Amino acid sequence: MIEDIELEMLINVVYEYYGFDFGSYSKASLKRRVDRVYHLDGFRNFHDFLAKVRSDAEYYKRMVEEITVNVTEMFRDPLFYSVLRKEILPILGTKPFIRIWHAGCATGEEVYSIAILLKEANLLHKSLIYATDINELVLNSAKKGVFPLRMMKQYSENYLVSEGKEDFSTYYTANYGIAKFNEELSEKMVFSQHNLVSDSSFNEFDLILCRNVLIYFDKDLQERALQLFDDSLPKLGFLVLGAKETIKYSELKSKYVQFEKEKIWRKMK
Known part of the structure; x- marks a missing residue:
């Protein structure tokens, strides 16, 4: 080494x-x-x-x-998506328009997962998902909405555990070993390069997801990223982190309450 x-x-x-x-x-x-x-x-x-x-x-x-590049999959941690489906989206659904930021989106599997949840909650038509990553190559892949067909069995199982009720295959077209997800989903996504280390806030969001990215940062950079998210969230907005990530040791912790048992926090101040 x-x-x-x-x-x-x-x-x-x-x-x-x-x-x-x-x-x-x-x-x-x-x-x-x-x-x-x-x-x-x-x-x-x-x-x-x-x-x-x-x-x-x-x-x-x-x-x-x-x-x-980060390893990801659709409906990763299905119980998290179940909480999102049952507890968070009904709250967001009261808003006239929903803005979501998926920071560190990698190849986009989780972005499409969120879009599917929004569609099933009848909220996709009034939502926009900003999907960002530092890695231009994976962003170009994510934009295409194309994933290996061999992964669909696992993704379908994750989807069902998350309490999805539809036939998962209705969301994509299978062809020559690939699954191409419906444009109805991707037309509600904006993919863009963004660096959590050096770039600033670019909008206000109702929900920010940054799962399994901060574990690669040291404490100072984690704090900087959390401050960036805080700058991008209004009062009562939601912040989602990965299973091994927390804001408990952040200077911002007093502004948030943890929602349920998942790594979801709501901004209260």
């Missing part, structure tokens, strides 16, 4: 040449991901790897894409 001092050298080079700061990412996680790319691309020594990152902007983009 690469050395700690080599990781620091990479962080400094990336910041100096491209203005992107990996310095606040969890070092252990970042080290594992960089090491994976380093060996995947067959480098013999770290000097060659660093020189490639420094001199080849296209390779730099590939490296960032590889180390920032």
Whole structure:
């Protein structure tokens, strides 16, 4: 595995040449991901790897894409979606228009899951989902709404556990080993590149989801991201984090109450 001092050298080079700061990412996680790319691309020594990152902007983009991609699936943690379906959407449904931000959306499986929930609650027509990620490659994939057909069995099972009542296959068209999800869902989505490290708030949202992203950040960067979400939420808005993430140790905790047993908080101040 690469050395700690080599990781620091990479962080400094990336910041100096491209203005992107990996310095606040969890070092252990970042080290594992960089090491994976380093060996995947067959480098013999770290000097060659660093020189490639420094001199080849296209390779730099590939490296960032590889180390920032998050594993996801449709209706991941089905019980969370059940709470969202039964407890949160009826509250949001009282609003004339619903804005949702899915930060760190990766390849989009969870974005389409939210859209399906909205459709079944008869709220999709008055909703807009902003789906953002730092990784341009996965965003381009998410926009297409195309996923491997072999995953549909698992996704359908997740959907049913989340208390979905429809035939899951009605939401996509199967063809040549892929599942293409209906445009009725994707036309209510806006995909855009956004960096939680350096970019600012760009709208006000009724619901913000950022699941299993903050675990890759150190405490300072987690606090910065939470402040960004707070700036983007009105009073009584909802914030959703991943199973291993919390705002309990944040300076913002007094402004929120936890909703149910899932990682859902409501802004009260």
